[in-house]
Amino acid sequence: MYFISRFLLVGLTYLLLLSTGVAGAEASFAEPTEAIVFEGRGIGYESSDPNVVYLRPDRWTLSRNRVFLEPTRDGEGTLYFVVEPRYDAGARYAAAATRTGRRIVFLPLPYVLRRSSLFLSSIVGAILTEVSPSPVSNQSPLIYYKLSVRAVGLDALRDLARSGSSLLGTVEVTHTIRGATVVTSAPLDVRLSESDLLPRKRPSDHGLEWITELLTRNELILDGVLDGPYSLGLWSVDVTKSSIVGELNMALTRLRREGESVVLTANGTNFAHRCRLHIVQTDTDVEFQVDLRLGLRLSLTDMTVAVEELKVVRAVSPSGELSGFVADFINKITDLERVRTRISESISDELRRRVIAGSLFLE
Known part of the structure; x- marks a missing residue:
């Protein structure tokens, strides 16, 4: 990521x-x-x-x-x-x-x-x-x-x-x-x-202005976080080459400090992302856009991120309506704890690389 x-x-x-x-x-x-x-x-x-x-x-x-x-x-x-x-x-x-x-x-x-x-x-x-x-x-x-x-x-x-x-x-x-x-x-x-x-x-978030700046001016890219096998009832599929590119709408995101954490909560559909993946069984590439409610909690002590809310609001394909299979797949994966965990771990890894704890959070 x-x-x-x-x-x-x-x-x-x-x-x-x-x-x-x-x-x-x-x-x-x-x-x-x-x-x-x-x-x-x-x-x-x-x-x-x-x-x-x-x-x-x-x-x-x-x-x-x-x-x-x-x-x-x-x-x-x-x-x-x-x-x-x-x-x-x-x-x-x-x-x-x-x-x-x-x-x-x-x-x-x-x-x-x-x-x-x-x-x-x-x-x-x-x-x-x-x-x-x-x-x-x-x-x-x-x-x-x-x-x-x-x-x-x-x-x-x-x-x-x-x-x-x-x-x-x-x-x-x-x-x-x-x-x-x-x-x-x-x-x-x-x-x-x-x-x-x-x-x-x-305001209470003045010392966190840098986070708003970072989230406003940056897109988030997650490569490979959706890769793996999935069971869809009677169907089982393997996903490879997955990529998510998205950005937060800070106008619909509330940022606040809670003790040793910074919490981002959604006041609406605050995260839009484009997703690409390859389904092995059918040898097909799938592309779609999903609007989400995304909530995160950032720990100031160990620079880890936990996804607290991941809810699909709308999903469309470049050509229009999604197939029933893809729509079911999107709703399925966003409910999986392992998907949330992998997204959390990917963002956390990046923060550990880029954030120097103790100097970024100003009182």
């Missing part, structure tokens, strides 16, 4: 293929080679594959504009926000390249965060937290900030917001180019609005 990261830039889907090792994001299927200069600046790299181009962040901004100000005492407060990379120049380059007829896959350039620096006057306050959930490259692009802001500092930030100005800084990352480590930097631009500076308590 592995993840495919999805970035949407000017209507194009950018796929980042990660290998299965902990440092796997450094090893892509195409190596970066020559730098690309566009609009007078470097925006990425050509690669050893003529159809692959790597784009690098040109700036970092607020993630989903989620800012929280919690008052403390005497007019002071604690300000929380998260920043993420933007690829605006890369998007313009992608659009220009596409218009020439060149067929290219555009990928975010794998990087490791080296340093994030926000320039904050002591008159305004102090930076308490400036941290990324994980040093694993491209695992989580988010950087968490927690600022202690003085009363006079809040007045200064409100003036800044009214003028349309930003808190500024820089983010440095490292890339591996032709075996050498290259350091690049991009501006950090935190533009706050006046409404951002109104008292607002953080």
Whole structure:
């Protein structure tokens, strides 16, 4: 099992293929080679594959504009926000390249965060937290900030917001180019609005923002989890070459912390996946799409995932209606404990490879 990261830039889907090792994001299927200069600046790299181009962040901004100000005492407060990379120049380059007829896959350039620096006057306050959930490259692009802001500092930030100005800084990352480590930097631009500076308590899932980001921007691929023999009453079949590709709809998924676990519960049909498999007895390949209610529990102590809900809501084939045999098969396998166990184990194995326990879950 592995993840495919999805970035949407000017209507194009950018796929980042990660290998299965902990440092796997450094090893892509195409190596970066020559730098690309566009609009007078470097925006990425050509690669050893003529159809692959790597784009690098040109700036970092607020993630989903989620800012929280919690008052403390005497007019002071604690300000929380998260920043993420933007690829605006890369998007313009992608659009220009596409218009020439060149067929290219555009990928975010794998990087490791080296340093994030926000320039904050002591008159305004102090930076308490400036941290990324994980040093694993491209695992989580988010950087968490927690600022202690003085009363006079809040007045200064409100003036800044009214003028349309930003808190500024820089983010440095490292890339591996032709075996050498290259350091690049991009501006950090935190533009706050006046409404951002109104008292607002953080939601309970603020420290788990990285999980929402990971699940929103990634597809889940499970290979081989449906392989094996199945008994369907009078029928018995053997399945091989199974593959599941799907994604969670986070708008229909609730995320909450329960003690030493993170729980994802479905508020509707929150998981859609495409499935392919081969039935040995009839030597046929079957393809179908299934909409599911999917609930998961992630243990923070040993990084294991348990599937708590797996319910078929709808199943269709590319050509329309499913055969009775395939429909019976789908309903049968989703009720099997061994299928749920294999899915749980596959996701758990991936998390153990990619997640560094203790540094990803922020209070």
